[in-house]
Amino acid sequence: MTDNWGFYERRSDTEELRVLINVGYKASAPLPGRSALLSVTVNLYPVRERNRSKRDFIRQLERLETQLEQRLKTTADGIYIGRINAATRLEFYYYVRAEMLDKANFEQWIKTAWPFRAEHYVKPDPEWDLYRYLLPDALEELFMHNAQMIYALLHKGDDIKRPRHVYHWLLFRQDEDRRQAESALRGLGYRIEREKEGSPDDSFPYPLVISKFEDVRLDTVNERVRELYRLISGSGGRYDGWGSVLKLTGLGRLRQQMRKMMDATQAYIRRSSSTRR
The missing domain is CATH 3.30.70.970 (RraB-like)
Structure with missing residues (x-):
């Protein structure tokens, strides 16, 4: 299996969800042994209030995403399968080996790693029903x-x-x-x-x-x-x-012109080198 991440929007009865999912597991799910679903939900309001810019806001969430994936892979042989982004919250989903997961240790770690409140739960999902629910139609x-x-x-x-x-x-x-x-x-x-x-x-x-x-x-x-x-x-x-058709920005047009100039220069150098030989 190789990573094959995709992004789409899904409308529920009450809200619009932005879903990122690794569809690379579609043919092989469920994976043997990883029968427990672990979810972490972050309230986005305090994160926005604490960060001065959108870039800082995104970077802080990306750091948490990376830390969660590495932590669960190391401690519970976990697989990150996707996330749901709503207006007020961000939900991360993983499948882990239940016998390897130390719930108390994970709860203590996330309190240390994340400066805001984060809700999380673990439940059996041997057929990967949540994953199948997230797969795009x-x-x-x-x-x-x-x-x-x-x-x-x-x-x-x-x-x-x-x-x-x-x-x-x-x-x-x-x-x-x-x-x-x-x-x-x-x-x-x-x-x-x-x-x-x-x-x-x-x-x-x-x-x-x-x-x-x-x-x-x-x-x-x-x-x-x-x-x-x-x-x-x-x-x-x-x-x-x-x-x-492409409608380039000013920077895009400049980059395109620079690439053409570089290509033309390289072609001239190649012609000059072949002439000297």
């Missing part, structure tokens, strides 16, 4: 892909707040379903992109490409994917992804 898997895409755009210097044409690829089982979807999509403000080709497959041979002019922030993209997924899933359709 089909729509949430799309949200995970969205987060990965946007992270890649940010890494390339994209200004995700800048509007641009965002394209979505849809697939349908029947041409009639596609035509009906076109009418509904126009009503929602989408543009039908006739000149762009989709990639049909044997089960969904009728592609449709649409676009909307907007930013590619995660909340925007997730809401758009949620809308399209719900619209076409019940009518023989499948959502097949999205894309857009």
Whole structure:
């Protein structure tokens, strides 16, 4: 098993949850021996009040996350499987070997390691029911892909707040379903992109490409994917992804120009070296 972390948003009846989970255990769960679920919950209000900046706030939580994982791995052969971030709290989840866990020792350690109050519990979960509950459904898997895409755009210097044409690829089982979807999509403000080709497959041979002019922030993209997924899933359709052109920030453009200059210089050096030889 290798680490395969994914991030998605899940809406409950009362709140919106941000879930980070290692889906790498999906095929092998439950792991033998690690039958106890340990959870640590942190109240975020006092942490925010104590830290002057958002960066300091995040760094303090990251330190706790690292310390918890290392401590439980060392003392209880624990595996960190994920966390839930809500507006007021952060919940960490681990599967540990119950016979190795010294509950009193762990309680004393966390009081020393964490300057705020933290709730924790340990309970049997031999079938990893909590882990299976956290695994993403089909729509949430799309949200995970969205987060990965946007992270890649940010890494390339994209200004995700800048509007641009965002394209979505849809697939349908029947041409009639596609035509009906076109009418509904126009009503929602989408543009039908006739000149762009989709990639049909044997089960969904009728592609449709649409676009909307907007930013590619995660909340925007997730809401758009949620809308399209719900619209076409019940009518023989499948959502097949999205894309857009880069809109670089000023720093991103500078970095791109510097990379081009460096590439050109290296190419010149290589040509000059080969000429001398």
